[in-house]
Amino acid sequence: MSLTSPIRHPDTRQPELMSRRGWWLVGLNVLLPGSAQILAGNRRLGRFALGATLILWATMALAAVLFFLNRGFALSLITNVWVLWLLQAALLFYAVLWLSTTLNALVLVRLVKTPGRTRAGLLAFTAVTLAVSVGGTSYAAYLTGVGRDTLGSVFAGGGYVAPIDGRYTVLLLGGDAGPDRLGLRPDSITLASIDADSGAVTMIGIPRNLYNAPFPADSPLASEWPNGYDCGDDCLISYIYPWAEERPELYPEAELAGSTPGIEATRDAVEGVTGLEVQFVVLIDLGGFQSLIDAMGGVVVDAEPMQLGINGGPVVGEIVAGEQRMDGGTALWYARNRYNLTDFDRMAHQRQIQEAMLRQFDPLTVFTRFEAIAEASTQTVRTDLPQSMIGVLADLAVKSRELPITDVELVPPTVDNVNPDYGMVREMVAAAVAPPSDE
Structure with a gap:
């Protein structure tokens, strides 16, 4: 039997195994959305979600490096209306992605086969992670839209203006x-x-x-x-x-x-x-x-x-x-x-x-x-x-x-x-x- 068999094909008659498996799947989904699907569910969905997550991490790392090396350019980029449109769309995409992978991970856990106390803990933990990840990302998307609209209504159009005598x-x-x-x-x-x-x-x-x-x-x-x-x-x-x-x-x-x-x-x-x-x-x-x-x-x-x-x-x-x-x-x-x-x-x-x-x-x-x-x-x-x-x-x-x-x-x-x-x-x-x- 392969090492992944207890995850993908568990013996549902073992409550302790189902409890540990449930926490592993839910926990991995929080750290690496898509990993639960790769281990126990639809691998195609898992690879897509995991790839999207890695792209997000790489983008965040690149943004941090850019901000450290050239803060002025980074701030100009993040206040550009088209970048804000793209950022808002990306945030909504990740909110939907994390919602779908989290709920799917909960299905893969097979809650009815887990002990009652574990079941309650998994449900509570999932509710909290959904509130933080999906709720937080959705609110960030909303604020991005507010910021874009504010910049458009307060500030004028036009390009870069050079300083005069420095x-x-x-x-x-x-x-x-x-x-x-x-x-x-x-x-x-x-x-x-x-x-x-x-x-x-x-x-x-x-x-x-x-x-x-x-x-x-x-x-x-x-x-x-x-x-x-x-x-x-x-x-x-x-x-x-x-x-x-x-x-x-x-x-x-x-x-x-x-x-x-x-x-x-x-x-x-x-x-x-x-x-x-x-x-x-x-x-x-x-x-x-x-x-x-x-x-x-x-x-x-x-x-x-x-x-x-x-x-x-x-x-x-x-x-x-x-x-x-x-x-x-x-x-x-x-x-x-x-x-x-x-x-x-x-x-x-x-x-x-x-x-x-x-x-x-x-x-x-x-x-x-x-x-x-x-x-x-x-x-x-x-x-x-x-x-x-x-x-x-x-x-x-x-x-x-x-x-x-x-x-x-x-x-x-x-x-x-x-x-x-x-x-x-x-x-x-x-x-x-x-x-x-x-x-």
């Missing part, structure tokens, strides 16, 4: 369209300059009450405002957005490019102020900012003490000093509160929240809270950043978490926001983003 520039706008305002106005304006090699980030904070913003010569606003945005108190840099929204003829291609006249006008103003070309814009609706923070599980901030309220109104709460985890509502209050505070104080608090999010938006947070973050991002974020650039910038974001963030605040006393010296401002910015010397 850096990427991303304009971060916090949009505020409250009930007391006519249209949206950027409440927070920050230009992030990112070193394309090291991931080092320089955050350039631009006060929303900056006067006389100049425009590049090729901007349609340069002819409208040849001396800069210079109509006094009605011409703060944050007012450019609604002003341009009412004049869409200035940027006729904006909507087709997935942008708006207000975004493009603000981009031009920031380029004129800083002397840097803005490659990408990310507009975050502050109305949905709270849900994004909550989706992340909150942010840890070393807070300054403050009373909460509206100037001229009653105090409605307070934030105590010290490190604390803020939920979305508290973080929004901290970033926007102006009770007995200046706009420049608010800028500093907004920068704290931005940097806290950058530090804490790590792969583990994204993985464990992916669905909530995806839903909040879809409702909150608008950007012209191409989907093909997600991997590149995500890799740089991981690198940046190990480096200090350089802050350049264009605020008094260094910069007079009412009568700014834009030549000096551009020199400050150029010095801050200049590559480090070799000395």
Whole structure:
């Protein structure tokens, strides 16, 4: 009698043999789907399932090696819409495969011939393995679809974009369209300059009450405002957005490019102020900012003490000093509160929240809270950043978490926001983003 005979042709009159055989078949099926069929069932099905399992292991090993050797390329690959379609199909295929091989292995066990206690244990073990393998894989397929849809709805099309002078520039706008305002106005304006090699980030904070913003010569606003945005108190840099929204003829291609006249006008103003070309814009609706923070599980901030309220109104709460985890509502209050505070104080608090999010938006947070973050991002974020650039910038974001963030605040006393010296401002910015010397 061959060694495999007790597995393929067992003596069903021996309870101990049937018990051991049952556990072997079910256990092997968990470790190597298809092995139970090769030993005791349909060998053709077993070879197919085992081959598919080995292909999966090889693919996972290759992906791990690729991620280790070239993380940026691996992240670009996994955020490609066609790769995500393929991944979702593969996950569903393996869910069906593992379901069929597990149930078939249970049939091969011949439960009615096993002792009662063994039978109950095998059924319970199989239920758990099905929940973990098939349930987990099916849920992963669902999340893959959510991720693909989110990337498609939030990010723009287009190919690879090369850095300019070794850096990427991303304009971060916090949009505020409250009930007391006519249209949206950027409440927070920050230009992030990112070193394309090291991931080092320089955050350039631009006060929303900056006067006389100049425009590049090729901007349609340069002819409208040849001396800069210079109509006094009605011409703060944050007012450019609604002003341009009412004049869409200035940027006729904006909507087709997935942008708006207000975004493009603000981009031009920031380029004129800083002397840097803005490659990408990310507009975050502050109305949905709270849900994004909550989706992340909150942010840890070393807070300054403050009373909460509206100037001229009653105090409605307070934030105590010290490190604390803020939920979305508290973080929004901290970033926007102006009770007995200046706009420049608010800028500093907004920068704290931005940097806290950058530090804490790590792969583990994204993985464990992916669905909530995806839903909040879809409702909150608008950007012209191409989907093909997600991997590149995500890799740089991981690198940046190990480096200090350089802050350049264009605020008094260094910069007079009412009568700014834009030549000096551009020199400050150029010095801050200049590559480090070799000395």
